[in-house]
Amino acid sequence: MSADKTKLDLIISGVGGQGAILASDIIGKAAVLAGVPIRAAETHGMAQRGGSVVNHIRLGCELGSMIPLHGADVLLALEPVEALRYIDSLSDDGVVIVNTQPVLPVTVTSGGDEYPDVSEIVDVLKSNHKVKVVAFNAFELAIKAGHPQAMNVVMVGAASNYLPMSKDLLIDCIKGMVPPKTVDINVNAFELGRAKV
Amino acid sequence: MSTREYMLGNVAIARGIVEGGAQVISGYPGTPSSEIIDTLSRMDERNFYVEWSVNEKVAMEVAAGAAWSGVRSVVTMKHVGLNVAADPLMTLAYTGVKGGMVIIVADDPSCHSSQNEQDTRKYADFSLVPCLDPSTIQEAKDMIPYAFELSEKFEIPVIFRPTTRISHGKSDIEPGEIVEDRPRAHFEKLIDRWVMLPKNARVRHPHLLGIQENITKELENSSWNELSINNDSESKIGIIASGIASVYAKEAILNLGIDISFLKVGTYPVPEGLIMNMLEHADTVLVIEELEPVVEDRVRIITNKTSSCTRIIGKTGDFVPRFGELNVELCEAAITNAFGTGEKTKLTESTVDMEEMADVASIKLPLRPPAMCPGCSHRAVYYAMKNVFGNDAVYPSDIGCYTLGVQSGTVETTLCMGSSITLASGIYHAGESRPICCSIGDSTFFHTGMNGLMNAVYNKANITVTILDNRVTAMTGHQPNPGMGKTATGEPTVDISIENLCRGLGAEFVEVVDAYDRKATEEVFKRAKEYNGTSVVIAEQACVIDARRAGIRLKPYVIDVDKCTGCKQCVKFGCPAIEFDSESKHANITALCTGCGVCGQICKFDAISEVKK
Numbered sequence: 001m002s003a004d005k006t007k008l009d010l011i012i013s014g015v016g017g018q019g020a021i022l023a024s025d026i027i028g029k030a031a032v033l034a035g036v037p038i039r040a041a042e043t044h045g046m047a048q049r050g051g052s053v054v055n056h057i058r059l060g061c062e063l064g065s066m067i068p069l070h071g072a073d074v075l076l077a078l079e080p081v082e083a084l085r086y087i088d089s090l091s092d093d094g095v096v097i098v099n100t101q102p103v104l105p106v107t108v109t110s111g112g113d114e115y116p117d118v119s120e121i122v123d124v125l126k127s128n129h130k131v132k133v134v135a136f137n138a139f140e141l142a143i144k145a146g147h148p149q150a151m152n153v154v155m156v157g158a159a160s161n162y163l164p165m166s167k168d169l170l171i172d173c174i175k176g177m178v179p180p181k182t183v184d185i186n187v188n189a190f191e192l193g194r195a196k197v
Numbered sequence: 198m199s200t201r202e203y204m205l206g207n208v209a210i211a212r213g214i215v216e217g218g219a220q221v222i223s224g225y226p227g228t229p230s231s232e233i234i235d236t237l238s239r240m241d242e243r244n245f246y247v248e249w250s251v252n253e254k255v256a257m258e259v260a261a262g263a264a265w266s267g268v269r270s271v272v273t274m275k276h277v278g279l280n281v282a283a284d285p286l287m288t289l290a291y292t293g294v295k296g297g298m299v300i301i302v303a304d305d306p307s308c309h310s311s312q313n314e315q316d317t318r319k320y321a322d323f324s325l326v327p328c329l330d331p332s333t334i335q336e337a338k339d340m341i342p343y344a345f346e347l348s349e350k351f352e353i354p355v356i357f358r359p360t361t362r363i364s365h366g367k368s369d370i371e372p373g374e375i376v377e378d379r380p381r382a383h384f385e386k387l388i389d390r391w392v393m394l395p396k397n398a399r400v401r402h403p404h405l406l407g408i409q410e411n412i413t414k415e416l417e418n419s420s421w422n423e424l425s426i427n428n429d430s431e432s433k434i435g436i437i438a439s440g441i442a443s444v445y446a447k448e449a450i451l452n453l454g455i456d457i458s459f460l461k462v463g464t465y466p467v468p469e470g471l472i473m474n475m476l477e478h479a480d481t482v483l484v485i486e487e488l489e490p491v492v493e494d495r496v497r498i499i500t501n502k503t504s505s506c507t508r509i510i511g512k513t514g515d516f517v518p519r520f521g522e523l524n525v526e527l528c529e530a531a532i533t534n535a536f537g538t539g540e541k542t543k544l545t546e547s548t549v550d551m552e553e554m555a556d557v558a559s560i561k562l563p564l565r566p567p568a569m570c571p572g573c574s575h576r577a578v579y580y581a582m583k584n585v586f587g588n589d590a591v592y593p594s595d596i597g598c599y600t601l602g603v604q605s606g607t608v609e610t611t612l613c614m615g616s617s618i619t620l621a622s623g624i625y626h627a628g629e630s631r632p633i634c635c636s637i638g639d640s641t642f643f644h645t646g647m648n649g650l651m652n653a654v655y656n657k658a659n660i661t662v663t664i665l666d667n668r669v670t671a672m673t674g675h676q677p678n679p680g681m682g683k684t685a686t687g688e689p690t691v692d693i694s695i696e697n698l699c700r701g702l703g704a705e706f707v708e709v710v711d712a713y714d715r716k717a718t719e720e721v722f723k724r725a726k727e728y729n730g731t732s733v734v735i736a737e738q739a740c741v742i743d744a745r746r747a748g749i750r751l752k753p754y755v756i757d758v759d760k761c762t763g764c765k766q767c768v769k770f771g772c773p774a775i776e777f778d779s780e781s782k783h784a785n786i787t788a789l790c791t792g793c794g795v796c797g798q799i800c801k802f803d804a805i806s807e808v809k810k
Contacts, residue, residue, distance in 0.1 A: 051567030
């Protein structure tokens with residue numbers, strides 16, 4: 001990882017509808033409040049309809065928003081297959097944080113494709129790449145926190161250990177960005193995720 | 198306390214429009230441009246008029262009318278939308294404007310959400326209209342107020358061209374001052390300006406050519422172009438990069454740690470003086486730009502004009518690809534290949550490769566293409582259509598969410614907005630003997646489909662036209678359209694009946710059906726197929742996403758495992774909420790079910806029913 005503590009290249013991968021954009025927005029807003037320059041790139045439009053999505057977030061960056069191949073410090077994967085699909089974006093000493101709960105693509109539910117075994121995916125992540133792998137079921141933790149939709153915030157919590165912003169700042173941003181009724185659930189979700197790393 | 202805000206590119210552009218004091222904003226939705234008007238139309242307080250127009254040509258003329266009345270106006274669209282609006286654009290360059298007019302055209306290199314990746318800078322060159330090409334989101338916002346001033350100074354519209362990575366990127370943004378001065382609209386009757394009779398057009402064309410030199414000078418001195426000459430180095434290497442490619446090039450240069458002269462270009466016409474200065478200091482210049490060699494060709498012309506011996510490379514020599522978006526790796530490869538001594542690195546388009554990559558190590562990854570939502574009415578209509586028309590039919594289609602139905606075998610053409618009915622007509626008149634059933638969405642029908650229907654009826658095309666009416670412009674983010682009874686800002690307005698419209702266009706066979714009623718839909722399709730002439734089937738059902746947002750919740754469906762035979766008929770329907778459990782050999786309906794109930798009508802064994810509470 002970069003020696004500069006405010007510099008961090010983060011990739012969030014997942015499936016359209018999982019809340020990858022809210023996850024990057026929480027980090028983005030916190031960065032701006034912390035005075036850290038930020039550039040981000042998102043998937044909108046056609047690819048969102050249940051397709052594979054990837055967001056680039058560059059903290060401490062004043063150039064372009066696209067992280068070069070093998071350049072990301074952290075890969076935050078909201079879905080196991082989407083961790084493997086984007087593994088080449090990660091640097092050799094990068095960290096991958098992966099939610100082990102699969103979302104079956106339509107090619108599997110009604111097509112001929114097979115969904116690989118999740119433990120095998122985690123093994124490949126661990127063995128084939130010189131990266132640190134943090135794998136856990138964020139979906140179950142979100143249910144424990146109060147709602148399965150808070151899975152993205154669980155993952156932000158897990159990533160928070162690597163971010164150049166304070167925990168309190170991130171929690172303040174979450175409070176301001178989620179529906180008022182769900183603040184407690186989302187703060188719980190953040191804490192449960194943070195404790196996983 | 199910092200005043201900086203975290204903004205989406207299109208939100209920052211909307212902010213720039215407000216800062217610039219625009220009074221009329223129009224547009225047609227299209228990825229990646231849509232969120233500009235979405236942002237403006239959802240603002241709580243507005244001192245401007247904003248509309249979703251029915252197509253880009255209409256939108257551009259609305260904005261031109263406002264600018265001719267002396268107020269600042271903006272029109273927004275995606276790159277292919279400018280093809281629709283090219284007719285007013287080409288002559289608007291002759292007439293010019295009074296109030297500042299900015300034409301925002303968002304390009305989509307790599308076709309993230311588009312049918313082609315044409316380069317709007319070519320239109321700027323073609324129409325002789327100046328163009329601004331932002332490299333960062335901050336610059337994108339800051340360019341808009343400048344564009345209004347430029348437009349008013351030379352009384353000419355200005356094209357502003359963000360790309361997907363600007364429009365759908367995010368960044369910390371420093372907001373600026375808002376122009377408070379709002380002129381009162383007054384249409385000045387300048388007949389020799391606004392009436393393009395040949396005698397007037399013949400005067401305006403040389404005028405347009407005449408102002409080019411002064412526009413070039415003005416842009417040359419703007420802050421959007423930056424030149425840094427490296428005098429210290431022995432090497433006489435120069436790099437010119439434009440728009441978003443300039444930030445990728447800068448990062449590549451930093452990574453490679455090389456000394457070079459660098460020119461960032463952000464305006465068209467390009468800054469000729471800065472380019473000449475660069476040519477004097479470099480013996481080789483590499484031009485890095487996305488898509489077409491617009492800057493590169495100009496640089497070569499300037500080289501000829503000044504008898505410079507500098508070698509110009511870029512698209513020439515295959516250093517920079519002419520397709521797809523660029524990135525830091527591609528820029529590094531281009532620089533290394535151009536100025537390094539080693540072997541040429543093969544150019545690949547890394548982002549696309551990664552999305553399509555299906556295997557990592559020993560594991561085969563399933564592809565995850567975008568698909569129609571669980572409960573989407575388009576899937577139900579396609580299912581009924583296929584059952585009636587069968588495999589021995591031709592299925593032209595159009596542009597919208599329903600294009601994702603390509604897997605269902607009922608989408609066999611997608612050319613441009615509104616082209617389904619017209620292609621169907623041409624296929625029929627060519628003598629194709631198989632039945633022809635085309636599909637088009639409500640918004641696309643309003644956009645340019647209507648003309649095609651009128652033409653089909655008038656010229657007696659024996660085809661079936663299916664209008665997939667989900668009562669919203671869904672794919673681009675659920676913008677209102679004329680069939681919804683509300684305007685962009687949510688104000689109630691007339692609800693234009695597609696049925697009446699079709700009858701008004703001359704169609705005699707027009708039937709409306711509930712898209713979720715499989716049997717009724719198939720019956721209508723059977724009658725439409727039998728009909729000799731242009732038949733119109735309007736399949737109505739609200740978009741599931743929009744319905745959910747409006748608070749409409751239907752009871753989900755469940756499989757009775759005692760009745761399920763494992764025949765997979767429901768699985769083949771292709772709804773993401775239906776899975777097959779290969780161990781128990783039963784289908785299973787997941788929590789994604791929205792309760793459309795179509796699978797229940799497909800099951801032959803009565804094994805699918807509504808959840809009873």
